[in-house]
Amino acid sequence: MRPYLYIFVALMLLGSMSCDSRMGTEEAGSSMASLELPPPANLPNQKIKKEATIRFQVKDLAKSSTKIETFAATYGATITNNQTYSQKELIETNYTIKVAPEKLNPLLAAIQGESIFLDNKSVSAEDVTLQYVDVEARIKAKQAVRQKYLELLTKTSKVSEILAIEAELQKVQEELESVQAQMKALQQQVNYSTINLTMYQLVPASYSDRTSFSTRVSSALSGGWHLFKDLLIGLVYIWPILLVAVAATVGLRWYKSRKRSII
Known part of the structure; x- marks a missing residue:
């Protein structure tokens, strides 16, 4: 009987070791699960910067320029830049137009209607959400530091300390204004899409086969x-x-x- 007893005891020991191993694995798994990062917080509404670039030939540059100004007024757009150049072979006008993002495509289609020969056209959309969040966080941090310095000013009466705090406060204020300017520029890019328009009219000496x-x-x-x-x-x-x-x-x-x- 003793050999069977030894075998029985050995099997029991192996079973207990297997259970301990499984329990250790489960505990390790639960421990690793507890170290997992929480799901990322939801980002704010996406901030998209849209920009279009278009270049084409027109039959009459003066008439097309007048129509472009009419189109801009119709779609509530603003012409922020308007330059005309006379060259040996052509007369060219460049426009920079700001328009609400939802009106970008309709305005672009109206503008392209003036074309008699399209050189190039491109429309891009860039997600600047993370950049927006980063700048916003920097503004809050600078404002918090500025508030701390303002509180320190009320708690000291030493001239040397006051001067030192005011110097640091001025530095933080300048940094804050710089970041706020970045935020303002970023908001302008998101709130208003940009159209970079170039129109040109060929002069007679440069007429080619693409001219009727x-x-x-x-x-x-x-x-x-x-x-x-x-x-x-x-x-x-x-x-x-x-x-x-x-x-x-x-x-x-x-x-x-x-x-x-x-x-």
Whole structure:
């Protein structure tokens, strides 16, 4: 019987060791579970910065510019920059337009309607939520530090301490204003989308195959008429020279005819 008793005891010991091992594993698992990070807190509403860039050719730059200003007024947009450049081959106008994000696409479609040749167009949307939260947290931290210095000023009467605290307070105030300026710029970018618009009109010397034949003929006729008027004006400017030339010609012919009659 003793051999069987030894076997029974050995099996019991193995069973208890297995239970202890399982319990240790479960405890370790529960311990690791307790160390897990809590779920992230919900972020505030997403802050999206939208920007569009478009460049195209127009038939009449002056008329298209007037329409762009009308479109901006219709959609409640603001033109913050307007520059016109004259180059050898084209006349170009650049616009920077600020508009509410929900009106970006309709306004962009209206603007593109002026195009007769689209060079490029791009629309981007950037999520700046984390940047917004970071700047907001920095503002709160600077405000808290400033409040601490203000409290210290009320608790001291030593001139040296007052001067030291005021110097630190001035430094914190400048840093706070800098961060607040960043926040204001960020809010402007989120609250108003940006359209970077470039329109251009080709001058006759640079017309290429992408310009229609009728447009080129019309431009050539117009250019010829202007050239004719310039020539007439030029002749008016040199009338004294023409008068002298006519008088000299008449005088020369009279002299020759008289000379012949004498001979």
